[in-house]
Amino acid sequence: MPKKPKQVVEVKLNGMTHAPQPEFSLPGPDLRVYVGDCRNCLARIPEVKSKSVDLVFADPPFNWNRAYDKWDDKMPREDYLKFTAEWLDLCVDALTPAGSMWVNIPDDTAAEIVLHMKGRGMFMVNWCIWHYRFGQNTIDKFISSHVHALYFCKNPAKRTWNAKEILEPSDRATTYFDPRTQSKKDGMPPGMRVPMDVWYGKFWGRIQGNNTERRANHDNQLPEVYLERVIRACSNEGDLVLDPFLGSGTTGVIAHALKRRFIGTEFSIDNAKSAFARIVEGPVRLGAGAGLSTAIHAPRRVTAGAGRKPGAGASTKLLDDES
Ligand SMILES: C[S@@+](CC[C@H](N)C(=O)[O-])C[C@H]1O[C@@H](n2cnc3c(N)ncnc32)[C@H](O)[C@@H]1O
Numbered sequence: 001m002p003k004k005p006k007q008v009v010e011v012k013l014n015g016m017t018h019a020p021q022p023e024f025s026l027p028g029p030d031l032r033v034y035v036g037d038c039r040n041c042l043a044r045i046p047e048v049k050s051k052s053v054d055l056v057f058a059d060p061p062f063n064w065n066r067a068y069d070k071w072d073d074k075m076p077r078e079d080y081l082k083f084t085a086e087w088l089d090l091c092v093d094a095l096t097p098a099g100s101m102w103v104n105i106p107d108d109t110a111a112e113i114v115l116h117m118k119g120r121g122m123f124m125v126n127w128c129i130w131h132y133r134f135g136q137n138t139i140d141k142f143i144s145s146h147v148h149a150l151y152f153c154k155n156p157a158k159r160t161w162n163a164k165e166i167l168e169p170s171d172r173a174t175t176y177f178d179p180r181t182q183s184k185k186d187g188m189p190p191g192m193r194v195p196m197d198v199w200y201g202k203f204w205g206r207i208q209g210n211n212t213e214r215r216a217n218h219d220n221q222l223p224e225v226y227l228e229r230v231i232r233a234c235s236n237e238g239d240l241v242l243d244p245f246l247g248s249g250t251t252g253v254i255a256h257a258l259k260r261r262f263i264g265t266e267f268s269i270d271n272a273k274s275a276f277a278r279i280v281e282g283p284v285r286l287g288a289g290a291g292l293s294t295a296i297h298a299p300r301r302v303t304a305g306a307g308r309k310p311g312a313g314a315s316t317k318l319l320d321d322e323s
Pocket of ligand 1 (some may be wrong): 220
């Protein structure tokens with residue numbers, strides 16, 4: 001049977017202001033999944049209307065003509081930009097005064113999003129890069145191996161930031177044995193630091209092949225470690241997390257496991273159903289990335305007798321350069 005052509009839904013609220021009914025929900029902590037175009041649902045969800053969302057994480061369709069279950073991922077550029085501005089605005093408007101918002105987006109539209117968010121008065125905290133090593137092969141240009149993880153907040157003085165929840169060993173400790181890292185003056189534990197703004201390493205690859213995390217019928221799934229870092233750093237237990245593009249449900253899975261309240265919207269009923277089942281099953285790698293070093297150089301040799309233990313003392317001397 002020929003497949004029905006996909007259609008982008010024109011959003012017309014037509015005075016429809018009643019709260020939408022969630023398709024799936026869980027109690028304690030409260031979790032709801034709504035099915036529909038996020039631009040249609042969001043404006044009618046009570047917590048969005050009352051600006052009670054603490055953290056938004058959005059991984060929108062990239063307009064790369066991907067075979068989503070229902071969504072048409074090949075809009076004319078102008079329509080895509082209009083769509084992007086509409087959902088960005090709804091999410092910004094949903095935030096509390098201390099709220100934060102992350103957007104996962106490739107090169108094509110990162111600049112437009114940054115400009116739009118700054119125009120909305122959002123403060124840019126970090127422009128992070130998610131680096132993966134399994135990109136689409138290209139021979140006429142460099143192989144793309146990253147997506148942007150854009151981190152904004154409404155008010156830098158009020159934002160939630162839990163540095164100690166996301167620490168990793170510093171290269172100075174694991175690679176260079178710099179004794180200064182063992183008595184830190186920045187309040188962080190010995191040998192540990194906040195991760196850098198380029199994210200990669202064990203469990204950070206794209207979810208594909210026989211990856212343990214992989215869900216059937218989703219080829220845009222983000223790794224659990226990514227959402228764990230964002231949610232731990234930028235929200236607290238009991239906070240409300242919103243993902244307008246639920247997909248396979250990664251944000252909901254991690255938010256629920258970390259005892260945050262959660263609202264997700266998803267255009268495809270089948271995706272929403274599968275995401276909800278995954279949320280009920282729970283994460284497969286929660287905590288697995290904690291404390292892993294992302295150092296890329298082998299530990300540097302030290303002079304004879306100086307020892308290799310971190311904090312070996314003033315006699316430790318690096319023989320190699322520190323590049
Ligand atoms: C890039 S995927 C999200 C992947 C997700 N972060 C994960 O880890 O699985 C985008 C999802 O957004 C959904 N979607 C696209 N347009 C939408 C819209 N206007 N409202 C709600 N969901 C939409 C698609 O069906 C798709 O499942």
